[in-house]
Amino acid sequence: MGSQKKNNQVDTQTVEMNIAGMTCDDCATNVEKVVSGIQGVTKNAVSYSEGKGTFSFDPTSISSEKIKEAIHTKTNYKVTGISGNGQSDKSTLESEGDSLAGIQSGQYDLIIIGGGSAAFSASATAADMGLSVLMVNAGLDIGGTCVNVGCVPSKFLIRNAEQIHKVQHSPFNGVSPAIASIDYKAIIRQKNELVAALQKKKYLDVVGKLDTVEVLEGWAKFVDTKTIEVNGKQYKGMKFLLATGATTKIPEIEGLDKVGYLTNESIFNLEELPKSLIVIGAGYIALEIAQAYHRFGSKVTFLHRSERILRAQATDITDELTAQFKSEGMDIRTNVRIEKFERNGEVVKAYTNEGQFEATHILVAPGTKPNTSGMSIEITGIELNETGHVIVNVRQETNVPHIYAAGDVTNTPAFVYTAAKEGKVAVLNAFKSTGDEVDYTGLPWVVFTDPQVAGAGMDEQEAEKAGIPYETSVMTLSEIPRAQALDTRGFIKLIRNSENDQLIGGRIIAPEGGELAMQISLAIKAKMTVQELADAFHPYLTLSEGIKLAAITFNKDVAELSCCAS
Secondary structure, rough: OOOEOOOOOOOOEEEEEEEEOOHHHHHHHHHHHHHHHHOOOEEEEEEEOOEEEEEEEOOOOHHHHHHHHHHHHHHEEEEEEEOOOOEEEEHHHHHHHHHHHHHHHEEEEEEOOOOOOHHHHHHHHHHHOOOOEEEEEEOOOOOHHHHHHHHHHHHHHHHHHHHHHHHHOOOOOOOOOOOOOOOOOHHHHHHHHHHHHHHHHHHHHHHHHHOOOOEEEEEEEEEEEEEEOOOEEEEEEEEEEEOOEEEOOOOOOOOOHHOOEOOOOOOOOOOOOEEEEEEEOHHHHHHHHHHHHHHOOEEEEEEOOOOOOEEEEEEHHHHHHHHHHHHHHEEEEOOOOEEEEEOOOEEEEEEEEOOOEEEEEEEOOOOEEEEOOOHHHHHHHOOOOOOOOOOOOOOOOOOOOOOOEOOOOOOOOOHHHHHHHHHHHHHHHHHHHOOOOOOOOOEEEEEEEEEEEEEEOOOOHHHHOOOOEEEEEEEEEOOOOHHHHHOOOOOEEEEEEOOOOOEEEEEEOOOHHHHHHHHHHHHHHOOOOOHHHHOOOOOOOOOOOOHHHHHHHOOHHHHHHHOOOO
């Protein structure tokens, strides 16, 4: 039992343990306190900055495995490797394999609830760190909203609808429009093939290569702050990431639940084109879907309770988009209060303060709500805002130290690309305490209507609220050479700080206008002045030249300048 010297003194053994999960010097002190209470330990030093602990002990009284077990059971931290005197190669390999052992035992370094963009970004980051991860997914298939019922299917259908519209509407005198032949069922089946291919390539294949990540299908409920139950079995986590996303907010209208309705989760799977659609809501999801289906051939009627569509944007944007929608034949009714729905055979009737409206289908898209219900989240004590979103700071931390959150379930901008960034930042801060922050300055965004609505940074209302003196410049597409050769719908608007000439925002409504959002975003991030934008080279006969012309317009009338003036 242990090697002994002739004078009966026992050899001391020393091991070095890699310890994951420490986020500060106090964490290291906490580990030291736990280990100091173990009989037989003679030396005890833990370093947060190095992520290691060095322990000397009497092997006749205690073993390295018992020290590791004490750290696991009495702290929130995880021993991920052991080396040193008395540790065999086999022991070291077993210690390095703790992540896989954690998967087998139901104890994990990180439990992620959700299976979308934030969850996958977080799991990949955690896997790179050698952490054991359990990803629990329910509701939508793996991949979440974007690949299944959001970005991928909607943009595919929007592109189909644009092609139909271009065939039927030519802006050139010498090109005659034609009648497009549409096989809607074939369009939907091709959409399904694309979704399945991307889900496999970008999600299932990716997670399949992450050796320390296990995916579990089932609904997660908190049992306590460090334990969830899924399919009748409990799982413990050292850290948690909530990435459950959001879903359609269903309004409380009499009869709606009885007549049947569509959302973005169901309309894209119809293999028969709706003859007519009543659309509830006029945010970006409603607008994108409605225009696409109108171009497929559905008769579209908006019944919107607010005074404007896309009301988060300024009136010049919404007025322009409203005019374009109406020119295509869509019926937009605003300030409408829907009192009840009734079904009469294949037709649904909407009774409103503006009279009765009929359609074969109802599309409900008034906005989204965070997926925080049905998981006993109240047990954790996590703070939610008035809309039910999880409140996080720029490091994705909640008010509960070991629980983080990312993506649409939080009070942050709801985009797939911000969710991915947030998931990565959450894991880095949870396990490495890097202090990484998500900076939304100059965040670019696009609404995929036609014309597209896009922007980055502040608009006039946001600048005024922030107390920033501002000026705007508006360049209509009719003054931009590229647009004159093709399509002059819309305008480009720049917003600058009038005291220092710095660009602080931009808004665009234009065909393919979303391609300009990143230029504005980078200029804002780089703190460029409007004069620097005006002086920059922009290739002639590109839409990006409109940014240059809008910048020049702060000081000159471009209508009086030559094509290549600067």
